[in-house]
Amino acid sequence: MPRASSLSQFTWLALANPTRRSILERLSHGEARVTELARPYSMSLNAVSKHIRVLERARLIRRRRAGRDHFLSFNPDPLTSAAAWIAAQRFLWMSRLDALDALLQAEDAATPKSNKRKDKSR
Amino acid sequence: MPRASSLSQFTWLALANPTRRSILERLSHGEARVTELARPYSMSLNAVSKHIRVLERARLIRRRRAGRDHFLSFNPDPLTSAAAWIAAQRFLWMSRLDALDALLQAEDAATPKSNKRKDKSR
DNA sequence: ACTATATTCAACCTTAAGGTTGAATATGCC
DNA sequence: GGCATATTCAACCTTAAGGTTGAATATAGT
Known part of the structure; x- marks a missing residue:
């Protein structure tokens, strides 16, 4: 039973969702806070927060805490x-x-x- | 509410699954029948048949019927x-x-x- | 200390993804 | 016709994905 590209499993999963791809598009222009990222979408802030965690697990974004603000940045690796x-x-x-x-x-x-x-x- | 790369939605979805990526890898070497494709996997033939339909919906593979055999081929477009x-x-x-x-x-x-x-x- | 803001945590709901099994359909072979 | 092979269809099960709401946590500002 062959297994395909096992390590980047999380990457493909993260890219499968249009909202998450949209978030990455936003972040490729520069870092942003969670609330800023969430604003354009009609879903709840919590939903976006979850998407962010998925992108983080895939190491597609990085988090920098500055007080109560969390700044997310794109990691293209x-x-x-x-x-x-x-x-x-x-x-x-x-x-x-x-x-x-x-x-x-x-x-x-x-x-x-x-x-x-x-x-x-x- | 922005929508990202809406048309290729099916593509990303199809690529999200390791079994489907593995099938594509196999098919990039040349066409194969459904049964041939299914053999390496521990799952049922039906499960593979379903994966094939997903890949077909994404137009990542094409189907050529020859009698009872269905030949699948890779479409990289x-x-x-x-x-x-x-x-x-x-x-x-x-x-x-x-x-x-x-x-x-x-x-x-x-x-x-x-x-x-x-x-x-x- | 109090209140507002930024973010996550936890519990829940709904739906779709991925798998199974058993039957249906179509073709090939004798 | 009769039987084996190739594939899909249909019904079902289990789990995870994506979303909601309400509360918890942490920091900022006054």
Whole structure:
């Protein structure tokens, strides 16, 4: 039973929710307090506080306490592995297509002359 | 109430599950039938069938019917917008850091002269 | 000390996610 | 036709996700 990219599990989970992605978008412009973050949404402050905890667990945001205010800031590091995963899958798919292409080209090259040598140019 | 990247909603949801990511990894090497896909996992065939439907809804995989066999193939297109979102957030964060850096540098340049004029360059 | 503000904690509710099992459907093979 | 194989459909169960409300905690301001 294979397990995929186990460490960044929390990252994908955190990114699955539109509100949380929206929060990250906000924070990518600079840090903000919890109340500030919550203001644009129609949900309760507590709900946003929960979203923040999920993002924190995924280490996508960091918290700096200054008195009663908690300042949240964006940490893009975990996004790196997510982006890498995506890039890898796209690469694998493309290279598989290229291999197929090369195979077909080789067969095309082999048939016209009825000359059955292998294609050495690639 | 802002809504983030609403169209690719299904993409993020589909990617949130490790089994589904694992299925995508398998399919990035080439197409496979449902039973083949399900074999490595300890869960039931039906469970995998459900995961496949989720991936299909996100248009991350395509289905080609050949008799009783259904061949699934990877479609990397939706990954593009996900990757773009990640890239955008990282870019915004970096450029914000750069702006901050420039600001500090400007202040450094202003102070040594003990010249207390207001910073008009912002 | 008192009151207002910022944030979390705890208990609860509703719904959807992920899984199971058993039956239905469609195709392939003899 | 009859039987095996490939896949989905439908009904159900369990748990976690996302939300609410009300109280607790901590700090700020006067």
